[in-house]
Amino acid sequence: MVEIKNFDALADAGKPRRIMKYVLVFCTSGPIHMIIDEKEFSLAKGDVVTITSGQVHQFNKTKKASGFILEFTLDFFSKDDKDIELIFHNGLFCHFAMNEVISVDITIVEEQLKNIQKELEEQPYQYLISVHSRIELILVAINRAKVKRGDEIWKPEALFLKFLEAVRANFEHNYPLSTFARLLHTTEAKLNEQAKLHAGKTAQHVIYGLIASEAKRLLTYENLSVKEVAYKLGFNDPFYFSNFFKKHTKLSPKQYKHHFSL
Numbered sequence: 001m002v003e004i005k006n007f008d009a010l011a012d013a014g015k016p017r018r019i020m021k022y023v024l025v026f027c028t029s030g031p032i033h034m035i036i037d038e039k040e041f042s043l044a045k046g047d048v049v050t051i052t053s054g055q056v057h058q059f060n061k062t063k064k065a066s067g068f069i070l071e072f073t074l075d076f077f078s079k080d081d082k083d084i085e086l087i088f089h090n091g092l093f094c095h096f097a098m099n100e101v102i103s104v105d106i107t108i109v110e111e112q113l114k115n116i117q118k119e120l121e122e123q124p125y126q127y128l129i130s131v132h133s134r135i136e137l138i139l140v141a142i143n144r145a146k147v148k149r150g151d152e153i154w155k156p157e158a159l160f161l162k163f164l165e166a167v168r169a170n171f172e173h174n175y176p177l178s179t180f181a182r183l184l185h186t187t188e189a190k191l192n193e194q195a196k197l198h199a200g201k202t203a204q205h206v207i208y209g210l211i212a213s214e215a216k217r218l219l220t221y222e223n224l225s226v227k228e229v230a231y232k233l234g235f236n237d238p239f240y241f242s243n244f245f246k247k248h249t250k251l252s253p254k255q256y257k258h259h260f261s262l
Contacts, residue, residue: 002070002076002135003021003071003120004069004070004113004116004117005068005069007059007067010059010069014059016035016221017056017057018054018057018217018221019054019071020053021071021072022071023050023051023053023070024050024138025048025049025051025070026048026068026104026109026113027043027048027066030042030045031044031065032059032062032067034059034060035058036051036055037055037056037097037099037216039097042101045106046105048103049099050092050093050142052094052095052099054168055099056221068110070135070138072135076128076132077135081158082158085155085156085158087161089143089154089155090151090154095210102145103149104141108137108138108141112134112135112137115134119131159190160195160197163184164206164210166184167211168214171210171214172234174233175234177191180203180207191203209248211233211244212249215229215233218232219253219257219260220257220260226238226242229253
């Protein structure tokens, strides 16, 4: 549900991992070198990076590196639509590979992470409510840092974020857009409106992009065959899946696997 670790005590730091939790990495002394999906990042003191649930990531541990790794599930944090919107505000924990290193107010963020660690260790009365509030404060601090450096504010609506989560939770079914509209008690037109507003593309192309990203992870981190990935993503024909993958990544599944295997 929610967990916090000290980076210098992290076991198997150099191994790729994939967990269905949202991960926040904060550096108290660096550098912390890491890879998220295919991209490399380096964090110095006072830097933070957020990792979306399901993204493959690994740390390249260095002797001087220290910091915190906060992990929590969407169910724990998102009690209502406001929480859902906050967790994805300004691209934080976004499903579109928008990971970035952000320099924050180290005093505020480190203090809240230490308090979260203490709350989880001691578990006083209503400690989970306290932890939730402290995560909110951290996210606000990150958003303020982004605004301060001149970033454009990006504030997706809860419906669009629920749509992304619904797609991610149903890869194996390969549902059409109409099914997602029904599951979310809305219309295809409304989902297209939201997708164009927040992602600049149709809802169907958002689905395609999420499927392609998941396929990459299954080919590399899960080390599945092309046929296994195809069936796991709801494609009845591996040849059709290969054509789909190449259309959206410019590489065949075998070429991609060869270039990016972990």
